[in-house]
Amino acid sequence: MTSFQSTSVEWSGETPVPQKLSWFQRLQPSSLLWLFLAAILVVLVVAPMSMLLVTSFTDGATGGWTLGNYVEAYGHERHVTALTNTLKMGAAVVVLKLLFGVPLAWACTRTDMPGKNFVRYGVFGAFILPPYLGAVGWILLAGPNTGWINRAWYALSQSSEPLVNVFSFWGLVLVTSIGGFFLVFVFVSTAFEMISSEMEDAANMLGAGPVKTAMKVTFPLVLPAIIGSAMISFLGAIALYGVPALISIPARYPVVVIQLAEFFSFPLRVEVAAAYSIPLLLITMSLLGLQRLVLNRKGYTSISGKGGERRLVKLGKWRWAMFGYCFVVVALAVLMPLIVLLMAAFSKNWTSFSFDGLTLSNFYYVLFQHSSSQKALITSVSVGAVAATAAILLALCIGYIVQRKLLPFSSALAFIAVSPFVIPGIVLAIGFYAAYAFPPLALYGTYTILVLAFVTRFLPIAFTTSAAGIRAIHPEMEDAVRILGGGRLEAVRSVVAPLLKRTLAGGWLLIFVPAAQELSTAIFLVGPTTRVVSVVLLDLSEEGQLETLAALGTLLLLIIVAVVAVGFRYLGRDFMLRRQ
Missing domain, CATH: 1.10.3720.10 (MetI-like)
Incomplete structure (x- = not known):
């Protein structure tokens, strides 16, 4: 009888009405495992996260409550500069990741571009290659003095100025972007593949070409995926440590993660680090709220409720031009840094690679x-x-x-x-x-x-x-x-x-x-x-x-x-x- 108590009913000559389970009935021994999990x-x-907030208001010496940690965290101009620099860098990275990821996603899912498998494997390679290894590869390539690109430039042009300099703001943005556009590609590709071709066909019948159709019909339908991937890109950029540690310090472009690392050096200032990190949480919460506000104001559902036919866009003479753009992105993100890393790994001296020096x-x-x-x-x-x-x-x-x-x-x-x-x-x-x-x-x-x-x-x-x-x-x-x-x-x-x-x-x-x-x-x-x-x-x-x-x-x-x-x-x- 006891095994049926939780589902007993009262009979009144009508349809049985289940009794509402009490807290005591819900918290049976069988539920203890779920409570433990x-x-x-x-x-x-x-x-x-609770301890982070509490620590930010805690006096490290007395254990009492204080606002001194926030004063120390943001009372210095260089600390504020690091925060503003991080926001600028994050915004620039978002733009570049979208320029990399969205066109590649569209080309691989909605067009007849050749070499799709090559591009997909290349994008997946960007996921496997750690960002800090990509940064090292680009230091070997574009270091102002010994980078292979600049050494070739010096030899050909007799110039004393480097052609490219990875130790700069745009070097930091580029290396951060190419190491993380994989998620943009995944999210937007999934959204593209779920769109029926019926609305694109309607635009084509009204005289719109492939580019106009993409900009007016296709891309607006995947806007939620683009906005979501943009938010993820921003969060990843401002929290990434390896690339700034390798590039922003020589570039003398301070960012938040480097400043946080300084708080963890001697003398250790955990309370100040906690206070300094709280605005990052507030920024992420604000972005999430902004995303919901933007998406809730419009609808983004295609007319065909169930999977309609998905036909590829014929690019014609632009097929190989699109593949060329995709190849450049894959080369920047994977091929170029990976090749120089392998060359350095098998070299006695990476600055003077030769077949005789292989080891x-x-x-x-x-x-x-x-x-x-x-x-x-x-x-x-x-x-x-x-x-x-x-x-x-x-x-x-x-x-x-x-x-x-x-x-x-x-x-x-x-x-x-x-x-x-x-x-x-x-x-x-x-x-x-x-x-x-x-x-x-x-x-x-x-x-x-x-x-x-x-x-x-x-x-x-x-x-x-x-x-x-x-x-x-x-x-x-x-x-x-x-x-x-x-x-x-x-x-x-x-x-x-x-x-x-x-x-x-x-x-x-x-x-x-x-x-x-x-x-x-x-x-x-x-x-x-x-x-x-x-x-x-x-x-x-x-x-x-x-x-x-x-x-x-x-x-x-x-x-x-x-x-x-x-x-x-x-x-x-x-x-x-x-x-x-």
């Missing part, structure tokens, strides 16, 4: 002689794999709670799960430092804090992937397990997880690739024994060991490519672009 989510997301000594040094490289490789791959696995498992359970409404506050859990999406990685790292670096936990410099921070950082990817998959599974299949005596957890293990294994595997890869390369979150959390490859590469660049850096970066890329190749074989080449 919800608590983990709060610990990962809410606690660090494997850089790889031998990295693998067997350098004190940090071998362990850093193992740490990066292990932490990335563990974080991806933990994020997917947690997201699967949280997504199940949300979709099946197992807890009264399930909608709040969904909001918490996706909220790290708008938290810059470097701000998240400061929050984790403030929350968990000190006793009684004292997790600073441990593998635990790295894994927890990475799980939180990439939880939105895992949650959106898992939740979309669970929505596609009818609850009746889980009910069959429960009728046979299994619980909810057994239903997840035996029904939900097996049906979603391909989706979850794709989500795992989407997390593993950036987690194995992560620098912005790791830079403030690693310790002497937990250094990851990204941090070691940064140290090598400061020491001027660019050949060793290139060899270590190449090894990391080979590992990531091998893992992704397995994903291609199991999931298909388009697993990154699948729509849930």
